[in-house]
Amino acid sequence: MQDETRHGDLLVILRHAPHGSSWLKEGLDVALVAAAFDRRVTLLFMGEGITALLEGQQAGPLGQKGTAPTLAMLEMYDIDSLLVEKRGMESLGLSDEQFMLPVQGVDADRIAELLASHALVLNF
């Protein structure tokens, strides 16, 4: 049933940092549900969303789980296409050695291509 001419079914763009709001968590939830329904999912971390990948995140003082436990589950859901906007990484001064998961850097001029090659793009 999958259209092989497309990069994947769903591209979820994550642009918010963990803990500060529920955008990141609710964006990831869509990705997990789609993957559970056998959809091919790509995650693109942009801007502040890149900090979701940092090692060493903790629960908040009121027991807020944050999103690191969810990220750790991505592999179980066969979500292995994790893309990071290189420009955003540079502006935050982060490198992929600091990340909890293997990611692929994306040059600024490839982002438009990514958006165009997915059947559905959801921006969080």
Place this chain on the structure above:
Amino acid sequence: MRYAILLLDAPYTSQAVHSALRFTRALLAKGHVVDGVFFYHDGVHNAARLAAPPQDEPHLVDAWAELAREHAVPLQVCIAAALRRGLLDEQEAARHGKQGCSVEPPFELTGLGQLVDLGLRCDRLITFGP
């Protein structure tokens, strides 16, 4: 064409709800089919049965319900996002031992899988965020 709408903010918080309503009405006026409006993130507050805005302001919750009644547009509310925010229909209120409910038809609580399904099934999905 078949359209789906994804609404991510609460009424009376940002202009997102007004934009989504205007756009959805324009779609219907042009003869398009709206297969569903999906309410997610703070958008679930659009289903708040008890919303009581001043009379000289548009009643956004009623406006969605009217759209559903007149054009058979399904109003689908993410159940996980809704329960966290205190938006429960009769069934969920009973399940959680709560008196009264805060969501009523035509809004229906449903899973996130519906959003993915809508997005991939429809010709167009248009998102309105805060």
Place this chain on the structure above:
Amino acid sequence: MLLHTLNRSPLSPVLDQALAGMGPEDRLLLIEDGVLGALPAQQARYASVAGRVYALHEDLASRGLLGLCDPTVRVVDIEGFVALTEECERTVSWY
């Protein structure tokens, strides 16, 4: 060809995200606070997508900006918004 909607002003970093996501044919529709981007003084921010910028009439009108638009920005009404979503294969919203 994709349509991108943007509801943030040109002073917001979200504009840069939207621009990064735009392909060579893609169109940008400014809605809500995004219509502040129709002001002539802001046009340099949109240089990479010049000629492909649209702004929603009713959001300009309600903000008193209707007469202040740069001539290169194409003003569309709500029916024009619908038409843009028909013409473009998909719509990506930046907010």
